[in-house]
Amino acid sequence: MNIMKKYKVLLMAFALGLSVTSCEQFTDGINVDPNEFTSAPGNLLIGQAELVAVVVAGSNNSRYAGMWVDQFTGSDRQYITADQYGVTAGDFDDVWDDLYADGAQQAILAKEEGQKAGDQLLEGVASIIEAMLIGEAAAIWGDVPYRSAFDYGNNPDPTYDPQAQVFEDVQALLDDAIALVGDASVGPVYGAPVFVSNNAKWGEVAHTLKARFYLITKQYDMALAEAQMGISDPSASLLSSHKDASGARNLYYQFEVEQRGGYLTANGSNLTQLLDGTRARLLATPGDSDRLAHYFVDRGSGLYDLNVSATGYFGVAQSYPIVDWIETKLIEAEAAAMTSGDGLTPLNEVRDHLAATYGGSFPHSTATGDDLIAHILEEKYCSLPGSTQIWHDTRRTKNLLGVPIKNSTATTIPQRFLYPQVEINANDNFPGLVDLFEPTPVNK
Helix, strand or coil: CHHHHHCCCCCHHHHHCCCCCCCHHHCCCCCCCCCCCCCCCHHHHHHHHHHHHHHHHHCHHHHHHHHHCCCCEECCCHHHHHHCCCCCHHHHHHHHHHHHHHHHHHHHHHHHHHHHHCCHHHHHHHHHHHHHHHHHHHHHHCCECCCCCCCCCCCCCCCCECHHHHHHHHHHHHHHHHHHHCCCECCCCCCCCCECCCCCEHHHHHHHHHHHHHHHCCCHHHHHHHHCCCCCCHHHCEEECCCCCCCCCCHHHHHHHHHCCCCEECCCCHHHHHHHCCCCCCCCCCCHHHHHHHHEEEEECCEEEECCCCCCCCCCCCCCEEECHHHHHHHHHHHHHHCCCCCHHHHHHHHHHHHHHHCCCCCCCCCCHHHHHHHHHHHHHHHCCCCHHHHHHHHHCCCCCCCCCCCCCCCCCCCCCCCCHHHHHHCCCCCCCCCCCCCCHHHC
16 A cells, blocks of 8 residues: 555655744654664654644645635636546545655554653644544545554555444544543643644543544534533634744645645635625624635625735634634534534624624524524534535535535535545555545445
8 A cells, every 4th residue: 555655754844835943843853764764753753743734724635625615716727627526536645645644654653652652642642633634534535444554564455444433443542542631731742833832732622523523423412522522712722833934834825825826716605705795694794794804805806815914814824723612612503403402502602702803793693493503504614714624514414505516517516535546556455436426424
């Protein structure tokens, strides 16, 4: 299997565009010669895995999912084609490589180093990152390799595990991680400089991840319980750390300004139409005009660029949410509403937070039943631009919000990423091609 042949530490400073100086504690002293590599300290390995978590949240995964749920628009060259669902297996090689060889593999190695050294915090943090990445892989593709995926010497062609089993394994891994990390803070405990040194706690992050994955598998009672133990304050979100320095800039800024200007916009997108009033929101929100200006730059006639100004959502030094308080509260709200609980309170907590953040009017919802669920999903859609969780929600709910289908020959938005070409070529246990519009098992 091609991904396991990369059983080494990869320097993600180049791939991420993060400067060596800004993350030198994760790169100094790593032997990158594959012919001589033996081992690397666990604190370097965990930094590598965390860098990949930032990539997964803000690069190809995010941009493709954002286009397919019509938050963004592909406006130039191959992005025009991708916007209309025209993709090939090779388009997802990098995503697969990020999640497996560059990310989860390094987290597993860091976990093993923690076990050897008796460092429970390193073992726990590495387990959280491993779970985050493997859970995302299962959400994206359905059945994926996991139990036999990281022992290339004994098993060069891993088999694909059922999606439900992978999620069960990820949940168990997160349970172990929570016991290991206790009340440890992210910043000083194997988190900085990749993540912002705010009030984030590893245990709360892990509980939110459990809630995220229980939501994806429609286990709403479990999602509710975990969300209520998850990220407890906006200042405790897990955020990527960026600054205005060569190589350390926000990934969206890098893409828009330094790499592929004009490829990705929000021209005529469903999100801009909801925020600018072209399309009526289910929950009327005058403050959306303030939020719109933070996300996008209005060029008139329904044309919008991503706001990469210093104070914009995608600005050069702006953090990007990896595991977020808003996501946590809206998981709590939806899961409560789905189980006859109080979904209004957490939804309206988010609305209050948005009013304080943007300075506009975000009136409380008073809805009940299915209307309340729709209000919650709509608020999440409007609050987390580029988050793959919006794509996961849209597929899970059978497109309850009515996100426009962009290709006239399609009857639904894409239901998965295509399995990558590297797997088709290199893994003898590759299970076969699966169509872009075939739902993953949890969404059937």
